[in-house]
Amino acid sequence: MKIQIGGKTIKYNSGRLISAIIGFVILSQVGEIMAGVLVAPTIVFLSDKNRTGRMTIQNPTNTPKEVFVGISFGLPQSDSLGNVTLVLQDSGVTDPRSAMNWVKAFPRKVIIPPNGSQIVRLAANPPPNLPDGEYWAQIVVRSQEGELTVPQANEAEKITTRLNMVMQTAIRLKYRTGKLVSELALTKATARLMNSKVLVMVDLANNGNVSYVGKMKCRLLDIDKKEISSNQVDLAVYRSLKRKIELDTEKGRVPYRVELTISNEGRNDIPPEAMIPGNKIEYAMKVE
The missing domain is CATH 2.60.40.2150 (Interleukin-17 receptor A/B, fibronectin-III-like domain 2)
Known part of the structure; x- marks a missing residue:
């Protein structure tokens, strides 16, 4: 049996869930809903003069939302046809402009009540003697969208599975220090x-x-x-x-x-x- 969830196919065979791929959605505009959660601003700026920042996560729905906040790295990349994508990395980052390892978010996990909001604070602790320029990270916000009941394979097996729908958005973070040159x-x-x-x-x-x-x-x-x-x-x-x-x-x-x-x-x-x-x-x- 196959069912469609979030535009992705999930195979369901003999009462066992073979694989499930939950689609991630990248949003870039303030006010758009990501799994029932609003995130603002869409870019966070930190600097050697102000190493702390904040963003607000709002839950405009009538049900609680469990939200996870993490720091990743990713830059816009293009293919030979000029299509641009963002690929997130959680490990193995070698880019010298990455701020992923020295930017932290607090809190990293929170349950936001219905029609409530949560301020997430961000703090940078860069290494000493950091060369002039801009350093980058992605603030990744994941939110539980609720549960979905997967239909049973057949009447004889009497198996029902519930899946949590998880959505994701990435907010850009830029840390600036020293003399900045845009060219x-x-x-x-x-x-x-x-x-x-x-x-x-x-x-x-x-x-x-x-x-x-x-x-x-x-x-x-x-x-x-x-x-x-x-x-x-x-x-x-x-x-x-x-x-x-x-x-x-x-x-x-x-x-x-x-x-x-x-x-x-x-x-x-x-x-x-x-x-x-x-x-x-x-x-x-x-x-x-």
Whole structure:
């Protein structure tokens, strides 16, 4: 027998649970519900001047929620198609910019009552003589969503299993010390006409000592330099990253040129005092 839970298949054979994979959901916006729990803010900033911080977990439901808080490491990674994913590591981290081992969360386990909230405090204890720059970790919040009854395999076996649905979200943590430099390099860019869209692929490299946070904007122009369409995406470049952006075409107008701009402007989701100003990139290319 097979059943679907959270979009994943669970095999159920002869009354025994062979395997169960519970899907994890990564959320990035304040106010979105993660397993019935709200988490804010979505980024925590610590520094050599203020080594402590806090975040709030709210339970807006009518049932208690058991919540676990841990510290992991993970950076956005991209594949050859420009798709970006976040892979979390709990051990074996060798990145010199990892803060996972010296940032702690208190409390790490709590039961939040219905319509209640819990403040989680964060404290950094970095090693001595830490080089200038930004160090990273992910605050992982797991919440029990409740129990689900798995149907019995058949009437003869009379077996019923209950599963806890567990959801997960990751909140970015950045620790900053010393002189901070935000600098991004554009190493490659192409614009190709594919069916009814122009696909822009961009390779980026972080040459600073902090993550480069900003927006990438593209304008598609015709041969008369008149705009056909435009699009933009948020950027967060920690090491190197490949990003893609699609631009709509218009019947009767030949796409000729793409103008690309990358800057720190327009990120209203980050407090101005937390932004590290960086360089601006402007680039133009013909559509192939």
